[in-house]
């Protein structure tokens with residue numbers, strides 16, 4: 062394995078030199094229409110409007126590494142699917158509650174969360190789901206209480222199917238349920254995989270990001286075999302891509318080489334716009350509707366609908 066950049070060289074973003082894409086890259090993209098994955102750009106038209114809604118496809122947004130863009134992708138893919146007329150439920154399945162925070166909901170102020178639905182028979186999921194600022198996109202929030210559920214569930218019968226049972230009463234109302242998983246392969250994540258039709262794996266374009274993916278895919282295969290035969294990998298989403306660095310482009314080439322067609326054509330670039338949206342508590346499609354980040358998640362939504 063070659064290290065593309067000297068380990069002690071200053072990183073590009075620390076340099077005072079103005080940033081600009083290498084001229085060759087820009088020219089090449091214009092001439093041969095090659096996308097950031099190194100494959101030709103394929104145009105996917107806007108999806109047709111739906112005549113009726115549901116039952117929802119459940120997608121688990123999963124990677125046991127933290128900080129790879131799971132929560133950001135859940136919010137922004139959800140908002141983009143809703144723009145295309147799909148009814149979306151976002152499930153915060155991480156006790157950190159970052160998805161709830163990212164939508165402007167303060168977890169410690171919540172009276173009921175997904176925890177109450179899972180652990181207490183008398184709390185209905187419909188009563189805990191809240192609207193978000195995006196039309197047709199709802200949220201099933203969580204907070205730190207959920208970390209107790211992981212421990213309490215261990216001794217329950219059918220512990221891996223708790224989430225699927227929880228979602229059953231509302232599944233017909235939505236077209237997509239996106240489950241934002243915690244950064245581990247523990248019981249909560251296994252519950253998300255046991256409930257899901259597909260897994261979307263955000264993968265940071267960084268040198269070590271490929272390391273954990275084999276373990277994740279192994280877990281997905283075990284869940285498919287033992288708990289949920291319909292489970293498939295919907296796609297791998299390259300995130301935090303910086304087209305200006307050789308490093309990012311090399312990692313991308315390896316990802317495409319390793320995983321082929323399941324890598325989405327849509328790629329999410331690294332931009333400060335995403336941390337900004339977290340502070341704003343809004344999806345990028347609202348915060349910066351015409352930004353390239355918003356358009357990248359719209360392109361991803363078209364791919365997800367087409368797959």
Ligand code: ADP
Nearest residue numbers: 127128129130131132133301330331332335336
């Ligand atoms: P995860 O849920 O996998 O832990 P997050 O979605 O919370 O990851 O992202 C981790 C951090 O990186 C957050 O501060 C988020 O705002 C930021 N981030 C996410 N996607 C991008 C991106 N494409 N470019 C720059 N920063 C990003």
Ligand code: MG
Nearest residue numbers: 131132155159
């Ligand atoms: Mg997260």
